[in-house]
Amino acid sequence: MTASTPKRIDWTAVRERMAAAEATLRETLEPSSQAHQQVLQQRARQMAQVPASDAAGETLEVLQFVLAHEHYALASRFVDEVYPLRELTQLPGAPRFVLGIVNVRGRIVSVIDIKRFFDLPERGVSDLNKVIILRDGSMEFGVLADVIEGVNLLRMSEIQPPLPTLTGIRAEYLHGVTAQRLIVLDAQKLIRDPAMVINETVES
Amino acid sequence: MKFSIGAKIWLSFVAILIVIVVIGSTAYQSINTLIEAAGWRSHTYQVRTALAVVLSNLKDAETGQRGYLITGEDRYLEPYRAALQQMDGVQAELKTLTADNPAQQQRITSLAPLVQAKMSELKETIDLRTGKGFEAARAVVLTDRGKNVMGQIRAIVREMDDAEAALLKTRDEGVQESSRASQLTILIGFLAAVIIVIAAGIFLTRNIGQPLREVTGIAEKISSGDLSVGLDPGNRSDEVGQLLRAFSRMGESLRGMAAVAEKIAAGDLRVEIVRQSERDALGIAFGKMITTLRDMNGELQGGIDVLSGSASEILAGTTQISTGAEETATSISETSSTVEEIKQTANVASQKSKTVSETAQRAAQVSQAGRKAVDEVADGMQRIYDQMAQVADSIVRLSEQTQQIGEIITTVNDLAEQSNLLAVNASIEAAKAGEQGKGFAVVAQEVKSLAEQSKQATVQVRGILGEVQKATSGAVLATEQGSKAVEVGLKQSNEAGEAIRQLADTIVENAQAAAQIAISAQQQLAGMDQLALAMDNIRTASSQNIASARQSEITAQGLHDLGQKLRGMLARFKL
Numbered sequence: 001m002t003a004s005t006p007k008r009i010d011w012t013a014v015r016e017r018m019a020a021a022e023a024t025l026r027e028t029l030e031p032s033s034q035a036h037q038q039v040l041q042q043r044a045r046q047m048a049q050v051p052a053s054d055a056a057g058e059t060l061e062v063l064q065f066v067l068a069h070e071h072y073a074l075a076s077r078f079v080d081e082v083y084p085l086r087e088l089t090q091l092p093g094a095p096r097f098v099l100g101i102v103n104v105r106g107r108i109v110s111v112i113d114i115k116r117f118f119d120l121p122e123r124g125v126s127d128l129n130k131v132i133i134l135r136d137g138s139m140e141f142g143v144l145a146d147v148i149e150g151v152n153l154l155r156m157s158e159i160q161p162p163l164p165t166l167t168g169i170r171a172e173y174l175h176g177v178t179a180q181r182l183i184v185l186d187a188q189k190l191i192r193d194p195a196m197v198i199n200e201t202v203e204s
Numbered sequence: 205m206k207f208s209i210g211a212k213i214w215l216s217f218v219a220i221l222i223v224i225v226v227i228g229s230t231a232y233q234s235i236n237t238l239i240e241a242a243g244w245r246s247h248t249y250q251v252r253t254a255l256a257v258v259l260s261n262l263k264d265a266e267t268g269q270r271g272y273l274i275t276g277e278d279r280y281l282e283p284y285r286a287a288l289q290q291m292d293g294v295q296a297e298l299k300t301l302t303a304d305n306p307a308q309q310q311r312i313t314s315l316a317p318l319v320q321a322k323m324s325e326l327k328e329t330i331d332l333r334t335g336k337g338f339e340a341a342r343a344v345v346l347t348d349r350g351k352n353v354m355g356q357i358r359a360i361v362r363e364m365d366d367a368e369a370a371l372l373k374t375r376d377e378g379v380q381e382s383s384r385a386s387q388l389t390i391l392i393g394f395l396a397a398v399i400i401v402i403a404a405g406i407f408l409t410r411n412i413g414q415p416l417r418e419v420t421g422i423a424e425k426i427s428s429g430d431l432s433v434g435l436d437p438g439n440r441s442d443e444v445g446q447l448l449r450a451f452s453r454m455g456e457s458l459r460g461m462a463a464v465a466e467k468i469a470a471g472d473l474r475v476e477i478v479r480q481s482e483r484d485a486l487g488i489a490f491g492k493m494i495t496t497l498r499d500m501n502g503e504l505q506g507g508i509d510v511l512s513g514s515a516s517e518i519l520a521g522t523t524q525i526s527t528g529a530e531e532t533a534t535s536i537s538e539t540s541s542t543v544e545e546i547k548q549t550a551n552v553a554s555q556k557s558k559t560v561s562e563t564a565q566r567a568a569q570v571s572q573a574g575r576k577a578v579d580e581v582a583d584g585m586q587r588i589y590d591q592m593a594q595v596a597d598s599i600v601r602l603s604e605q606t607q608q609i610g611e612i613i614t615t616v617n618d619l620a621e622q623s624n625l626l627a628v629n630a631s632i633e634a635a636k637a638g639e640q641g642k643g644f645a646v647v648a649q650e651v652k653s654l655a656e657q658s659k660q661a662t663v664q665v666r667g668i669l670g671e672v673q674k675a676t677s678g679a680v681l682a683t684e685q686g687s688k689a690v691e692v693g694l695k696q697s698n699e700a701g702e703a704i705r706q707l708a709d710t711i712v713e714n715a716q717a718a719a720q721i722a723i724s725a726q727q728q729l730a731g732m733d734q735l736a737l738a739m740d741n742i743r744t745a746s747s748q749n750i751a752s753a754r755q756s757e758i759t760a761q762g763l764h765d766l767g768q769k770l771r772g773m774l775a776r777f778k779l
Contacts, residue, residue: 063628076632077636081629082628082629082632083625130625148625149633150628151625151632151635
C-alpha cells in the first residue's frame with residue numbers, strides 16, 4: 001500500500017525472546033540450587049576477609065550520612081539511634097535552624113538542620129527524611145539527614161585536620177576531613193554547644 | 205392535227221355519246237311498244253272477264269229465281285237481287301272497254317235487249333210466284349222463253365270472247381317482232397360503242413400521254429438538278445407544245461439562276477439579279493440571299509476577328525492549363541505517396557487500436573479482480589482494526605499491572621529503607637555493647653548490606669519498570685497510531701475500492717471506447733484504401749487531363765489556324 005516497505009516482524013524471534021524472558025524470570029524467582037551455592041560461597045568469601053586490625057592504631061567508630069550531597073560523619077558514641085522523620089511539629093518563635101519537634105517513643109526531641117546551623121548555602125532539593133538522634137547525658141536532639149550510610153570504623157590517622165583558613169563556627173565543630181571527602185563533625189562540641197539550648201521568652 | 209387536246213377529247217366523247225343515244229332511243233321505243241302491247245293484253249283480259257261476269261250474273265239471277273220458285277222463301281231471292289244491281293254497271297263497263305272496236309259494239313248492242321228480255325222473264329216469274337203461286341210461274345217457265353233467250357245470250361258472249369282471243373294473238377305477234385328488232389339494234393350499238401372507245405383510248409394515249417411522259421422525264425431531271433436538258437417543241441400548237449415551250453423557258457431561267465449562283469459561289473457578290481416577274485420567288489430569294497450574304501460576310505468578318513482573338517486567348521489559356529495540369533499531376537503524385545504513408549499509419553493504428561482494445565478488455569478483467577481484492581483488503585483492515593483494539597486492551601492491562609508492580613516496589617523500597625535504619629541502629633547498639641557486641645555488629649553490617657542490595661534491586665526494578673512503562677506507553681501510542689492508520693487505511697481502502705470501482709467502470713467504458721476506436725480504425729483503414737484507390741483514379745484522371753490539355757492546346761492552335769484561314773477565305777469575297 002505504501003511506498004516504504006513495512007518492517008517485517010520476526011514473530012519467531014519475538015516468541016523466542018518472550019520464552020527466554022519467561023524462563024529467566026522463573027529462574028530469578030526460583031533460583032536453582034547452583035545459584036544458591038554461588039551466593040553462599042560469595043558471602044563466605046566476604047565473611048572470611050579479615051577486618052582492619054586495631055593494632056594499626058587508634059580507631060573512631062562513626063556514623064556516616066549524606067546531607068545536601070555532602071558526606072558527613074559523627075562519632076557513634078553520641079548517636080542514640082536513627083529514626084525516620086515522621087510527624088514533625090513546627091515550633092513558632094524558635095531559631096531558624098530549629099525545624100520543629102518530633103515524638104520518639106514518648107520522648108519529645110527537637111530537630112535541627114545543621115546546614116542552616118552552619119550557614120551553608122542551600123543546594124538543590126534533599127530528602128531530609130531521616131533523623132539522627134544525638135545524646136550525651138541529659139542533652140538530646142535530632143539532626144536531619146538525607147541518607148544514612150551506616151556505621152564505619154575510621155583510623156584516627158586517616159582523619160586530617162581541617163584547613164587553617166576555615167574559621168568561625170564551622171571550624172569549631174569540625175573534627176577533620178578524610179581522603180574520601182568525608183567531613184567528620186565533633187559530636188561532643190555540637191551537643192554541648194549552649195546555642196543548642198533554647199530558652200526564650202516570647203513577650204506577649 | 206390542228207385540234208387542241210380538249211377538242212380531241214371532246215370529239216372522242218361525242219362519238220361515244222352518239223352511239224349511246226342511238227342505243228338508248230332504240231331501247232326506249234322497243235320498251236314503249238312492249239308496254240303498249242301489255243296494256244292491250246290487259247284490256248283484252250278485262251273484256252273477257254266482263255263477259256264472264258255478265259254471264260255469271262245472269263246465272264246467279266236465274267239460280268235465285270229458281271230457288272224462290274221452288275221454295276217461295278224470300279231469302280232465296282238474294283242472288284237475284286245482287287245480280288240485278290250489278291247488271292247495268294257491267295254492261296256499261298263492257299261497252300266502255302270495247303269502245304275502240306265497232307264489231308264488238310255491234311255485238312253488245314244486240315246483247316243488251318236479250319239480257320233485258322231474260323231479266324224481265326225472271327221478274328215476271330218471280331212476281332207470279334209471289335202473286336199467283338208456283339203453278340202460274342211454272343207455266344211461264346215451261347214456255348221455254350227464258351231458256352231460249354239464255355241460249356242466244358251465251359252464243360253472243362262466246363262470239364265476243366273468240367273475237368277478243370283472235371285480237372290478242374295478232375297483238376302478241378307484233379310485239380315479238382318489234383322486240384327482236386330492238387335486241388339487234390342494242391347489240392350493234394354496243395359493239396360500235398366498244399370499238400369507238402378503244403379507238404379513242406389509243407388515240408388519246410398516243411397523242412397526249414407520250415409527250416406528257418417526256419415532259420415528266422424532263423421535269424424529273426430538272427428536279428434532280430440537271431438543267432442541261434434540251435427541248436424541241438416542234439410545231440405543235442396544242443397544250444403539249446405550250447408545255448414544252450414553257451419548260452424550255454423554265455430551263456433557261458433556271459440556268460440563268462444557276463450561273464448567278466455559280467458566280468456567288470465563286471465569291472462574286474456584285475451580281476445583279478433580274479427578276480422575271482413580280483412574283484419571281486427564286487429571283488427575290490436570290491436577291492435576298494445576296495443581300496443576306498453581304499451582311500453575313502460583314503458579320504462573319506467580325507465573328508472571325510472575335511474567333512481569332514478568342515482562339516489566341518484559348519491557346520494561352522490551354523497552355524496555362526497544360527502547365528497547371530502538370531503541376532497538379534506532380535502534386536497528386538506527392539499526395540498519393542502521402543496517402544500511401546497515411547494508409548500504412550492507419551494500418552498500424554488499426555492494429556494498435558485492436559491491441560489496445562484487447563488490453564482494455566484485460567484491464568477490465570484485472571480491474572474486476574482489483575475490486576474484489578480491495579473488498580478483501582477492506583475486510584482484512586476491519587479485522588486488523590479489531591485485533592488492534594484487542595492489542596491496545598492487552599497493553600493497557602499490562603500497564604496497569606506495571607503500576608501495581610510499582611506500588612509493590614515502593615513498599616519494598618520502604619521496607620529496605622527501614623531495614624537499613626534498623627541495621628544502622630543495630631550497629632550503634634552493638635558499638636554501645638562494646639566487645640560483646642562485635643559479632644552483632646557484623647550481623648548488623650550484613651543486614652545493612654542486604655538492605656542496600658534490596659534498595660539497589662528496587663532501584664533497578666524501578667528503572668526497568670520505567671522502561672517497561674515507557675515501552676508500554678510507546679506500544680499504546682504505536683497501537684493508537686496503528687489503529688488510526690488502520691482506520692485511515694480502512695477509509696482509504698474504501699476510497700480505493702470506490703476509486704477502483706470507478707476505475708473499473710471507466711476501464712469498461714474505455715474498453716468499449718477502445719473497441720469502437722478499433723472499429724473506427726478499421727473503417728478508417730477501409731476509407732484510406734478507398735482514398736488510395738480514389739487517388740489512383742485521380743492520378744489517372746490527371747494524366748488524362750494532361751493529355752487532354754495538350755490535345756486542347758493542339759486544338760486551340762488548330763482553332764487559331766482556322767481563324768487565320770477563315771480570314772483568308774473571307775478576303776476572297778468581292779463585295
